[in-house]
Amino acid sequence: MVNNIKLSQKNLTEISKRISCPTYDRGNLKTGIVHIGIGGFHRAHEAYYTDQLLHDTSITEWGICGVALLPSDTKIYSTLKAQDGLYTLTVKEFDGSLSKRVIGSITEILFAPENPTHVIEKMASSEVKIITLTITEGGYNYNEATKSFDKENPAIVYDIANPLAPKTVFGYLTQALKLRKENGSKGITIQSCDNIQGNGHMAKKMLLSYVQMAEPSLVSWIEQNVSFPNSMVDRITPATSPNDIERLKKEVGIDDAWPVVCEPFKQWVIEDDFVNGRPLWEAVGAQFVEDVVPYEKMKLSLLNAGHTVLGVLGALSGYSTIDEAVHDVQISTFLKHYMDTEVTPTLADLEGVDLEAYKASLLQRFGNVNIKDQIDRICSESSAKVPIFVLPTVTTNLETNGSVDFAAFLIAAWAIYSLGKDENGDDLIIKDAMKATLHDRALLASSENPKAFLEIESIFGQLIASKRFVDAYTKAYQNLVKFGIKKSVLNINTI
Incomplete structure (x- = not known):
């Protein structure tokens, strides 16, 4: 019978005797990336690529701060917070075997509904150079009939009236960019990792549509200081099942309340348009191209x-x-x-x-x-x-x-x-x-x-x-x- 060890930073040394764990000093990492939407796909994809880069190099400036944006994200926030941002990634190979490792690239976790100001200030921090998004196809507030931003969405109407306590990604991004401008900070890259053709173009168009309503004087600063690279992301990541959690306990004795499972295939094709630096993701398999x-x-x-x-x-x-x-x-x-x-x-x-x-x-x-x-x-x-x-x-x-x-x-x-x-x-x-x-x-x-x-x-x-x-x-x-x-x-x- 394997004794179960709760996944946490303090238990990493013991856990590393059972499966692969971060060998880099997580406490020494700076937060260079804020990611909004810390679901399974992000943790099987961008966070995995970044973890591998941290393993393979001596860089310290690209830790990830994960933001749980919605009230329905309470469980994932609480779970990852209790585990110090750590989770187990299990790759289900075609032959039925499992490849397991603990991912450590997410070093901070924030819950937006609990403290909107903290999230806005974090995104505006000078050490943060990239904001990445997995907010689902529906998160861009795009109306197929009008081919434009849905201005009538009640959440958007609310954010316009309550700019410092927003509910949508657009409200948060707008206030963070406004603060960066006021602080005289460098520009920033906003990178969509969602399944939308021209996802960078979509992110820019929808954000500027909101900004034009909420903070019109900010439009020109965004156009001059913020880039929106397109990207193509691919890795099948099914929902974690209770069986996945129990199997991890049974086979290696790790008590992880929310591991991630995925297929072996992965792909990330990115337009190389970053205004304030970026990780060398190409060193761990990402592909940078002119046209995604x-x-x-x-x-x-x-x-x-x-x-x-x-x-x-x-x-x-x-x-x-x-x-x-x-x-x-x-x-x-x-x-x-x-x-x-x-x-x-x-x-x-x-x-x-x-x-x-x-x-x-x-x-x-x-x-x-x-x-x-x-x-x-x-x-x-x-x-x-x-x-x-x-x-x-x-x-x-x-x-x-x-x-x-x-x-x-x-x-x-x-x-x-x-x-x-x-x-x-x-x-x-x-x-x-x-x-x-x-x-x-x-x-x-x-x-x-x-x-x-x-x-x-x-x-x-x-x-x-x-x-x-x-x-x-x-x-x-x-x-x-x-x-x-x-x-x-x-x-x-x-x-």
Whole structure:
């Protein structure tokens, strides 16, 4: 029986006898990066890259301060605070083996709702040179219908009225940048690590839209002193399960209340546009390029959209994990058709990328039976994901007279999914900020008006104006209602 050791800084020496731990002096690190959104992906990706860099070099200026921004982040804040920012990263290899190490690059943890002023002052600190973001696709407050910042969002309205006690990332960034300007500090880089094409452009556009409302005199300073590099991030990171926590205790005797699990694959492609210095992440596998956009487009429209395909079709089929869905021959065949027929023709300028090999690798990664990525996680916040992952492909194909049949089928399946039941009549777990709207429109669609679902303008924009897409969507919807998900997928695969 292995004696369990609670993960903390004081216990690191003892824990290091069991698994790999930070060998650098965490107490000697300066905070060069503030990261907003300290969920699993950040800890499997940016924090991992930074930890490896700290291992391999003698640098001391790139410690990370993690900010838990939302009231719902109380648990992750409390957990990491109690563990001195430490956590265990477990890589689930394809052969079933596990690679484990303790990550130590997050040296500070702040809870924004508890002390907004502390967070603002930290981001304005002269030693902080980069602010990075994983705030999810929906965190950018972008309205698909207007193609602009959603000024009517109640949280935004609140932040305008309460600038020193904000609720949104835009409120915090604005006050921090204002303080940097007042202090005469150097500029700073704001780097998005979210799954949005042109994520740096999006971060800049949305922030400046807010600043124009809240602190218009700050706009010119931001334009001159703040950079917003684009980046492409990739590493499948499923939600941590109770079994992951117990397995860590059983196998190595480490009591970690919130470890992170991930796949072995990782990728980070970054535009080299940093105004105040940056870590040498390229020394540990990151790739710096002049133009990230082609890589982003490839990843978002193949991997992220592929996840959405597997999630929606898998959920309706009664599956609970992504690997189950991809091992369904008809669903994987549908995904291949979608990638080959509708996505691949929209991709260009991928110098040095073997697209066929990349697509094959995705199916292997999706099928990793050790990852067990939950379908309800993949389908969460689909209202923010579909406009980013799927609709750009549809728009391009409508413009070029390319196929839209598979994307239309996916949207029709999503409409039926939004009713909340799978093929077997079991309840689906739907987590979405627009859940009520989606359900209401799905009900209208089920009442002999399939197009009602496409009338959600904030998601679909003016897509309903395309007769070709609406016809393909309506046909798919009627087939799904008549034949069910399994037979409908089989039928479209034979087109």
